[in-house]
Each structure stands twice: as structure tokens, then as C-alpha cells.
Amino acid sequence: MGGDLNINHLEFLGHGALWTLGLSAMALIGGGLFGFVLALARIAPARALRWASGGYIQLIQGTPLLVILFLGYFGLAAIGFDLSPLVAAGASLTIYNAAYFGEIWRGCIQSVPKPQWEAAEGLGLSRTQRMFKVILPQAIRIATPPTVGFTVQIIKNTSLASVIGFVELARAGQIINNSLFKPFLIYAIIALIYFAMCYPISRLSRRLERRMALGRAQPIPA
Amino acid sequence: MKHGKIILAALAAGMAFATVNVAKADLLDDIMKAKKIRIATDLAIPPSGMMDSAMKPTGSDVETAQLLAKDWGLQLEFIQTTGATRIPNVQTGKADIIISTLSVTPDRAKVIDFSKPYAALASDVGCLKSLNIKSWDDLKDKKIGVSRGTTQDTMLSKMTDKHLNLSRYEDDATMVTAAVSGQADCIGTSATIIAQIGKTNPARVFEPKVPITTFDLAVGMKKGEPRLMEKVNAWVEANIKNGKLNAIYKKFHGADLPPNMRGS
Numbered sequence A: 001m002g003g004d005l006n007i008n009h010l011e012f013l014g015h016g017a018l019w020t021l022g023l024s025a026m027a028l029i030g031g032g033l034f035g036f037v038l039a040l041a042r043i044a045p046a047r048a049l050r051w052a053s054g055g056y057i058q059l060i061q062g063t064p065l066l067v068i069l070f071l072g073y074f075g076l077a078a079i080g081f082d083l084s085p086l087v088a089a090g091a092s093l094t095i096y097n098a099a100y101f102g103e104i105w106r107g108c109i110q111s112v113p114k115p116q117w118e119a120a121e122g123l124g125l126s127r128t129q130r131m132f133k134v135i136l137p138q139a140i141r142i143a144t145p146p147t148v149g150f151t152v153q154i155i156k157n158t159s160l161a162s163v164i165g166f167v168e169l170a171r172a173g174q175i176i177n178n179s180l181f182k183p184f185l186i187y188a189i190i191a192l193i194y195f196a197m198c199y200p201i202s203r204l205s206r207r208l209e210r211r212m213a214l215g216r217a218q219p220i221p222a
Numbered sequence B: 001m002k003h004g005k006i007i008l009a010a011l012a013a014g015m016a017f018a019t020v021n022v023a024k025a026d027l028l029d030d031i032m033k034a035k036k037i038r039i040a041t042d043l044a045i046p047p048s049g050m051m052d053s054a055m056k057p058t059g060s061d062v063e064t065a066q067l068l069a070k071d072w073g074l075q076l077e078f079i080q081t082t083g084a085t086r087i088p089n090v091q092t093g094k095a096d097i098i099i100s101t102l103s104v105t106p107d108r109a110k111v112i113d114f115s116k117p118y119a120a121l122a123s124d125v126g127c128l129k130s131l132n133i134k135s136w137d138d139l140k141d142k143k144i145g146v147s148r149g150t151t152q153d154t155m156l157s158k159m160t161d162k163h164l165n166l167s168r169y170e171d172d173a174t175m176v177t178a179a180v181s182g183q184a185d186c187i188g189t190s191a192t193i194i195a196q197i198g199k200t201n202p203a204r205v206f207e208p209k210v211p212i213t214t215f216d217l218a219v220g221m222k223k224g225e226p227r228l229m230e231k232v233n234a235w236v237e238a239n240i241k242n243g244k245l246n247a248i249y250k251k252f253h254g255a256d257l258p259p260n261m262r263g264s
Helices: A007-042 A047-061 A065-078 A085-110 A114-122 A127-164 A169-180 A183-213 B002-024 B027-034 B060-071 B083-091 B151-158 B172-180 B191-200 B226-241 B244-253 B259-263
Strands: B036-041 B075-080 B113-128 B143-147 B165-169 B186-190 B206-221
Touching (some): A007 A085, A007 A169, A065 A085, A065 A127, A127 A169, A183 B172, B036 B060, B036 B083, B113 B151, B113 B226, B113 B259, B143 B172, B151 B165, B151 B186, B172 B186, B186 B206
16 A cells, blocks of 8 residues: 555556547447437337337436446346446447437437428438438538537546446546555546547537538628 | 347346356356456455556455465456445356455345355544544544445444444545545544555544454355355365465454454
């Protein structure tokens, strides 16, 4: 117990940070793909699809991620499906984040003004063409800020994966802290690393917003 | 309807699979065949499980696990766990046994099996040395810091007649910080941790004031593994007798095991 922070501790934190990035990437890609399907299902013409996807989103948004992770890893093992921590974490994060992405993007798609739909229909485009050629390109612009905001949440949420044995950034810090007993120093370092991961994403979002705003209505001068 | 049937079938298959597992498995055979034992240990609870300056696991539980694996001629794999997931890890076969300051309690004995105790953990309410506290009465309405979900937390929470004012912290390091920084003048924890506070901040030396209880620490495993249990018990007994377990305990906790344990 006690002692000073040394290079080995920093290396351990670095490994943890890599896990945090890896888990975030899995959550983002898996959640994004499944979330996109959910968003389309939420506004599908078939009522059964709308209900099923709506029910899924209600159920998952009302369940803590910690519980989903726990059920995915220990719960499934108890009934005979033995998942590795990596698969369990990937699946749980996908299931959880898809519910949020699905609802965020459903809102973005629906906030594209109705006349755009009507005009596209007037041009004789099919539903798929209307969606992919007219509505989605406009929806992406609306979706950028909330998507980035939620991505930052995803990165921070991965700390919950420590419950199934992952030593990601937050847990790595906890382990070091419980060896050195220097919480202020260690948690400050962890906060800095998280910030270093999240800040570039926020910056990127601002750039994307600005770029996509080109060719759109100019801001009204005061 | 169709979906319901598929889910039911999948569930049934899963159950059948699980039952088959239970019927055929003898955990000891599996361990010996794999030449590897998976031991669940929390590496964030000093001085039982922690990291040294080279970030290698160390601590009394870590050395106990290493000794067991060495004696049995097995490779050792530590399964990273937190306090709360120690038991699920062995129940679901993610780890073979638990060596992680697991106190023997009747509630836990309902869901897992315990070996003979390999160590003991004395816990006290420790306070600032300057405070005049001798009994539970002196602690009335005083703020006592504990680590959330530990046996100390559970024990003190049950003492409702003593009118204790508990303040729960996330883990030992946070609790120690509270004591060091003056947020708490009393904490309920092990004697080792109480001694740690004065080392961190010489201006606030704590000492054990009121003993809570002494917990037996034992190796935990899934229920219904009599052969593995027998082998673990024989190992514990032999290493208590030859003094190795006492030496490990003394190295990290600075005191011998209680006399009644060494005598047995």
C-alpha cells in the first residue's frame, strides 16, 4: 500500500483507456447499425413493426445499462449460454445504445418538414427513394448534434463494463487508487484522459455542423 | 405466436444444456484436465488484493491463490472481479473458486459452499486517536464511514439500537480519503486500513476503538462440488499447520492469525 505513481501505473491506465476506446467503438458501430434499423421501423407503414420497435425502445430505455450487462453476462450463463466478457459487453452495449439511437434518429427523420415528403411523392419517387434521396440527407444534418452528444455519453458509459470483469479506464484507475491511496491525483488523471477522448469528438461535431450548414439558409442578420 | 415458440424452444434447450452440464461436470476433473485454475480475486481491496509498483497483482489473497495453484501444479488465472460479482462468477462457472476476502456468512452459505477458513479478518470501529471513545455508547450519533456493501456495512447497519450514523463510501480508498481529509472521524473497517490513515496523513492518526467482530475468510465455490471441496479443505488444513498461510497473512496484515485458527 502507498507508494508513488510510476510509469507502470500510467501504462496500466493506458491499457484501460484502450479498452474504453474499444468498447466505445463496439457500442457505436453495433448500436448505430441496429439503431438505424429501429429508427426506420419506428416510422414504418406496418403497424406491427412500429409497435414492436416502440416496445423495444420503451423496455430498454427503462432498464439500467448495468442490469443489461449483468443479465447478458451472468444471467445467460445461468441458463447455459456462456458468453465471453467481450461478446457479452458488445451485445449489451449494442442492445442499450440502439434503443437511444433509434429514438434520436426517429425524431430527426420526422422533423424534416412534411412538404419535403409530399414534394418527393409528387415527383413520383418510391418510398425507398424518398427516404434515401430526400429525407435522410436532410435528417443527417439535424441528427449530427444529438448523435455526437450521445456518443460522448457512450464513451463514459463503458465504465460500467467493469461489472463483468473489464479493466477499462475507470476500473484501472480504481485499482491503482486502491494500491496508492491517492484519489485526487489518480481521478484527476482519469478525468483528463476521458476529456481527451471526448473533446475531439465535440470539436469534430462543430466542424461537421458548420460544413453541412453551407448551402443552407444563411443566418438571419440582426 | 411463432416467435413465442422459438423463444420457448431456445429457453428449453438452454435449460437442458445447463442440466446436462450439472449432471456430467465434476469441477475438480475439469480443473485438472485444463491444468489451469481460474480464481476470482478483487484486485482493488488492499491489502488482500492490490497491485504493486510494477502493476503485478499482490496481496494476501493473491499469494494464497498463487500458493494453491503452485501446490496443485496448475497454471493460475485471476478472474477480475468486484466485491459484488464474486459470487455470481462462481455460480455461473466464470471462475472455479473465490479467494477474495470472502467472509463466511449464513446468507452467502445459502448460495455457495465455503471451505474451512484460511484466514480471519478482524474489523473494528477506528477513530481519531485523540477522541475519547470506549464503547458503542460513545459512538452514538457519531458519523462512521464504511465501504459500501462490505460485511462491516451490513453488520453496523443491523445495529439499529446503537443509533449509529453511517456514511457509505464507494471503496476503501475513498473511505480512507474521507478519514484523511477530515470528512469522517470514525470508520468501520479492518485494523490494517485503520493503520493506513496515519501513514497517509500523520496529523490524523486513527486507532481501533470498538471491535465489531472477527470474520472467518474462506474459499468459496459453486454448490455441490464435494471432491473439489475436499481437496481445498485438505490444502487449507495442511498450510495452516505448516505455517505458510500464517506467514502470508502476517506479511500483509502485520499480525498473526487468531490463536484459535493457528491451533487447529
